[in-house]
Amino acid sequence: MSSQGRRLGSAVAGRLRYLALALPIVVIHNFIHEATHYLLAAACGERVLEFQFLTNWLGTSQVIYASPVAARTGAHWLLIAWTPSMVTTGLGYLFYVSRRRWQGTGTVGACALYAGFFFLLIDPLYLGVLSVLVGGDIGAAAAVGWSPWIVRACVVPVLIINAGLVRRWMREARVAQDCAPRTSFTSGS
Numbered sequence: 001m002s003s004q005g006r007r008l009g010s011a012v013a014g015r016l017r018y019l020a021l022a023l024p025i026v027v028i029h030n031f032i033h034e035a036t037h038y039l040l041a042a043a044c045g046e047r048v049l050e051f052q053f054l055t056n057w058l059g060t061s062q063v064i065y066a067s068p069v070a071a072r073t074g075a076h077w078l079l080i081a082w083t084p085s086m087v088t089t090g091l092g093y094l095f096y097v098s099r100r101r102w103q104g105t106g107t108v109g110a111c112a113l114y115a116g117f118f119f120l121l122i123d124p125l126y127l128g129v130l131s132v133l134v135g136g137d138i139g140a141a142a143a144v145g146w147s148p149w150i151v152r153a154c155v156v157p158v159l160i161i162n163a164g165l166v167r168r169w170m171r172e173a174r175v176a177q178d179c180a181p182r183t184s185f186t187s188g189s
Contacts, residue, residue: 021107022114029088029118030054030061036084037063044076072143081140085123092119092162099169113173120162128155 034053041048047066054061065072095116102112131138131148138148 018110018114021111022118025111025114025118026122027054029115029122032091033084033088033123034061034063036087037080040080040083041065044080046076046080069139072140075144077140077143081137081143082127085127085137088119088123089158089162092116092121095119096165096169099172103173109173113169116169117166120166121159124155124159124162128152128159 031053034051038048038051041063048063049066050062050064052062052064092115095112099112099116102109126136127138129152130136131152138151141148141151
């Protein structure tokens with residue numbers, strides 16, 4: 001095999017390693033988000049019929065409530081629907097503010113960066129943009145008579161700010177990696 005072929009194989013293996021790190025983080029994010037829906041529904045006295053976790057090829061999950069959508073009124077539905085997004089995004093901010101602690105730690109640093117990426121971006125992207133296509137938690141706005149477009153207008157700036165934070169973090173991580181001391185191991189005296 002040529003040296004170019006070995007380099008390409010090494011690059012692909014390195015990318016797959018990071019994918020293997022990212023997948024568990026996405027699953028953890030998903031679990032925290034859906035478990036928060038479940039716990040808040042129980043705390044608000046709303047009966048849950050099912051907790052579906054990673055039920056399709058997209059890896060999505062869902063909490064099925066006993067109350068039909070048309071019967072969901074009151075501010076507690078905002079709490080049930082939107083607090084999970086605030087929790088996961090808040091965890092993303094915690095990863096971000098502690099980012100320097102993880103720089104230069106190899107795999108742990110990569111995991112922290114991926115966690116920050118997913119926790120800062122997934123829910124604002126979902127509520128602010130993807131909900132136009134797939135609905136979902138944004139529908140809770142109807143429980144208090146709000147337009148989902150008002151909510152999206154509030155969430156999209158959060159997404160933009162968070163994307164800037166992730167970009168900055170990635171740039172800092174790249175600089176830290178470039179500035180890290182290089183060590184070489186040689187045998188002999």
